[in-house]
Amino acid sequence: MVLKKLGVLFFTIVLVFSLAACSNSDEASNAAVDKEESATLTVWIHPYVSEDLKAEQAKVFDQMAESFKKEYPNVKINYEEIPWANREQKILTALGANQGPDIFYIIPDMMAQFADKGVLTPITDLLGEDWGKEDFSTSSLEGSSYKGELYGLPILQESATYIYNKDILAEVGGDPNNLPKTWDEFNALAEKAAELGYYARNFEGANTPNGTINPIIWQAGGEVINKEGKAAINEPEAVKAFEQVNDWYKKGWIPKDSISALDEHFNLFIEGKMLAVWGSGATVNSLNERNFENYVIGTPIKEQESTTFATTGLFTIPENSEHKKIAAEFIKTMTNTENSIAFNEVTNYIPPRESASKLYEDDEDMKKFAELLPSAKPGVIHPVARTILPKVQAELQAMFEGKKTPQQAADDAAKVINDEINK
Structure with missing residues (x-):
């Protein structure tokens, strides 16, 4: 039902935008920026931090606005915070009613979906020549682009990898200075961990595939979807990933509730029952908050x-904004080096800019996550990327339940993906 509603919203938005998109976009990209122009930019943001850090987050956004007003004194920045829950539908509903913001935050799979429907403004031309392209990580720009066009500038990244319990690692003969680099090396330790009554790793099947099967496929x-825009999730290489996780499940190396678990497995790691947890900088932050240092x-x-998933958060401009050029200038300010450092220091994410990498020069943990970015993937960049998430999860569940072989689960996942693509 939710997907049907989103489809209707998209259809309405496309009709509205298509009437004015060509003339408005051309005019916006060719016009010079008038620094004396009066305008109010509405910017939708989210609660990127816990409640006790909300005041610090507000200071960061206020500083962005204050620094921008030095160059654009007649522009007012109006921030509106919306919750994470149901944000996709809220954004689409607002844009369909022509009441949306001038700037809003998005992630790569939503970006591709919105861009394909003409909801977003390509900002390649709006940015001009000097916006610091060479300073942004390749993976962050890949996650901000669709069909050769840039649709936003990244403000944060977050990469993921294995985090090991050092005591269990020692029990199974692992070396903290020479951790597994291959499936075989990890599986050798996993087998020993299982023999001693531990789980090898977490695998929350109800979570997004970017946190479960996708990195293993890569x-x-x-x-998941190839460069030609067709499902590749049932190709031999991808099927190996299905076989791998199914083998983990049958052997008991991942918990039995991996079929439907969402976030429960982190507690198993904290309790000393799991060799490794697949996590990010946020995971490490949670460990430190619980005084878990081992x-x-x-x-x-x-x-x-050797690759992983690294999400990218970016600020974009909707096609129906009346202030595209000024909005693009503010996005450049929001994501410049100074503001990138300030934002990520408060939120504990990784700055996408090389010039902001000094933020974690004294933090060995965050440096390790930042070092993963060059080889990381931003997810599945395709208009159906979000709609196929529950369908892939359902196939994994059927495989774990023994109703399908890995090949059958992959084949059926490919079918539903191609069905979505061909709609």
Whole structure:
């Protein structure tokens, strides 16, 4: 029902935007920026931090506005915070009613979906020549682009990898200075951990595939959707990933509730019942808050390719904004080096800018996560990326329940993905 409603919203938005998109976009991209122009920019943000840090977050956004007003004194910045829950539908509903913001935050799979429907403004031309392209990580720009066009500037990144319990690692003969780099090396430790009554790792099947099966598919040399825009999740390389996680499940190396768990497995790691947890800087922050210091951060393991998932958060401009050029200038201010450092220091994410990397020069943990970015993937960049998430989860569940073989689960996942693509 939710997806049907989103489809109706998209149809309405496309009709509205298509009437004015060409003339408005051309006019916006060709016009010079008038620094004396009066305008109010409405910017939708989210609660990127816990409640006790909300005041610090507010200071960061206020500083962005204050620094911008030095150059654009007649522009007012109006921030509106919206919750994470149901944000996709809220944004689409507002844009469909022509009441949306001038700038809003988005992640790569939503970006591709919105861009494909003409909801977003391409900002490649709006940015001009000097916006610091070479300073942004390649993975962050990949996560901000669709069909050769840039649709926003990144403000944060977050990468993921294995975090090991050092005591259990020692029990199974692992070396914290020489952690697993391949599937075989990890599985050798996992087998020993299982023999001693531990789980090998977490695998929350109800979570997004970017946190479960997708990185394993990429490590096997596979893809979910190929460059031609067709499902590749049932190609031999990707099927290896299904076989791997199914093997973990049958052997009891991942918990039995991996079929439907969402976030429960982190507690197993905290309780000393799990060798490794797949996590990010936020995971490490949670460990430190609980005074759990007995961990070591590993690298992504590989079958064919050493890679992982790294989400990107970016600020974009809707096609129906009346202030596209000024909005693009403010996005440049929001994501400049100074503001990138300030934002990520408060939120504990990774700055996408090389010039902001000094933020974590004295933080060895965050440096390790930042070092993963060059080889990381931003997810599945395709208009159906979000709609296929529950469908892939359902196939994994059927496989774990023994109703389908890994090949059957992958084949059926490919079918539903192609069905979505062909709609």
